[in-house]
Every structure is written in C-alpha cells, then in structure tokens.
C-alpha cells in the first residue's frame with residue numbers, strides 16, 4: 130500500500146471525515162455524521178439491549194447521535210462490572226482526538242482519575258513510518274488525518290480545551306500531552322481498572338498493551354479499538370506481539386463499528 134499520492138479512496142475517506150469533524154466542532158458534539166467507509170457500512174442499530182439504564186448516565190443522546198451503540202454500551206456495562214466487583218484503579222484513554230469517548234468515560238467513572246494520552250497534534254512521524262514499512266497503512270492516510278486535525282485546532286492547547294469543555298467532571302481528567310508511551314513515564318506505579326486504547330497504529334497499540342496490562346487490576350478491562358477494522362491492519366499484529374511478552378490474553382472481539390477487542394484480567 131505504498132502509494133506515491135493519496136488514493137482517491139483516502140481522499141474521499143478524509144474529506145468526509147473532515148466534514149464530520151467540522152460539524153462536531155461547530156455543534157460541540159451535538160451532531161454526528163459517520164461517513165461511508167470510515168466505520169464500515171453504517172446501519173442504524175434497531176435492536177438494543179432490553180434493559181436500559183442509559184438515562185442514569187446521560188447516555189441516551191450518545192446512543193442516538195453517535196451511532197456506535199455496541200461500543201458505548203460496552204463501556205457502560207464494563208463500568209458496571211468494575212463497580213460491582215470493587216475493581217480498584219484509575220481509568221485511561223490513549224487516543225482522545227475530539228473526546229467523543231472521553232466525556233462518556235468521564236460520566237461512567239465520575240469518582241476516578243481519567244488519564245488522557247494523546248499528542249493532541251495527530252499521528253507521530255515515527256509511528257507512521259513504521260506503518261508504511263510494514264504495509265499496514267500508507268503514510269498518506271495519516272498525513273491527511275493530521276492535516277484535517279490541524280485545520281480544526283491551531284494548537285494542542287486548543288484541542289485539549291475543547292475536550293475539557295465536553296467533560297462533566299473536568300477535575301477528574303489528567304491530560305498527558307505528547308508521544309505515548311513517553312507520556313506514561315512516571316506512571317509505572319499506577320493501577321488501572323479500565324483502559325481504552327484507540328491510537329490506530331501498530332506501535333502505540335503494542336506499547337499500550339505492554340504498559341497497561343501489567344498495571345491492570347484483577348477484574349479490570351482493556352478495550353482496543355479497530356482490532357477487526359479493515360483500514361488499520363497493524364492492530365492484530367500488535368496484540369499477537371504483546372502476547373509473546375505477556376503470554377496468552379483473555380480476548381473477546383466485539384461487533385462494534387471499529388471491531389474492538391476486549392481484554393479482561395481475571396479477578397481474584
């Protein structure tokens with residue numbers, strides 16, 4: 130996939146993604162548009178879980194507007210398990226972007242510190258070069274993403290202020306701006322109950338699993354986005370590579386729009 134120029138497919142992909150992001154920014158998260166091809170062929174979910182606790186967490190709007198019912202509902206159910214079993218630890222999100230998941234995690238875990246790892250400047254050249262070398266996804270793919278992000282926000286501070294403005298409990302958020310895993314240095318002693326890894330690329334996802342899994346409390350969960358996504362080919366290899374170090378992981382793939390993977394550490 131080492132094209133000289135962005136393919137028409139990539140240009141269409143990021144053109145429609147840019148529209149989505151500009152609308153999201155303009156309407157502060159109240160409008161959602163999922164472009165074709167971004168998350169697969171989107172179909173409205175008509176069958177929902179019968180037991181509806183969404184209102185308790187102000188999540189009805191997210192379920193209605195943001196379309197990825199399975200992903201957000203899994204966050205909610207995992208949060209319930211963590212509370213029910215008294216699983217200790219902080220919450221982490223690696224790959225924040227516009228904060229579409231951040232505000233949900235913040236509401237689901239109002240009493241826990243929420244660590245937010247992102248460059249807030251888009252993808253890093255080191256990770257992107259590795260993608261191309263291994264033919265996971267072309268550099269143009271990520272150059273386009275970075276271009277549109279920088280069109281939306283002048284600085285990392287602007288982007289963080291936007292995300293912070295979406296949070297109900299902003300005092301629980303700790304922003305770790307910069308290149309992950311460098312931004313996790315000093316946090317080796319932390320324990321996590323839940324980590325959402327959504328950084329699209331092989332290297333940060335591998336580093337994310339290697340960092341968070343050993344620090345996951347018994348009974349805790351890691352959710353890895355894009356495991357079964359056709360555009361992000363490095364994610365499965367990252368999980369396989371992590372298992373060489375950590376041993377076999379307990380894995381459950383989800384049929385959400387990114388094809389997420391849930392990793393669970395057995396409780397005591």
Ligand SMILES: C[S@@+](CC[C@H](N)C(=O)[O-])C[C@H]1O[C@@H](n2cnc3c(N)ncnc32)[C@H](O)[C@@H]1O
Pocket residue numbers: 223224225226227228229230246247248249250251252253256307308309310327328329330333
């Ligand atoms: C797909 S977006 C995250 C989307 C977000 N979780 C959501 O659901 O709306 C991927 C993010 O990962 C970040 N990212 C990728 N590699 C990174 C790295 N090595 N260090 C820090 N952030 C990284 C990018 O800056 C980008 O904001």
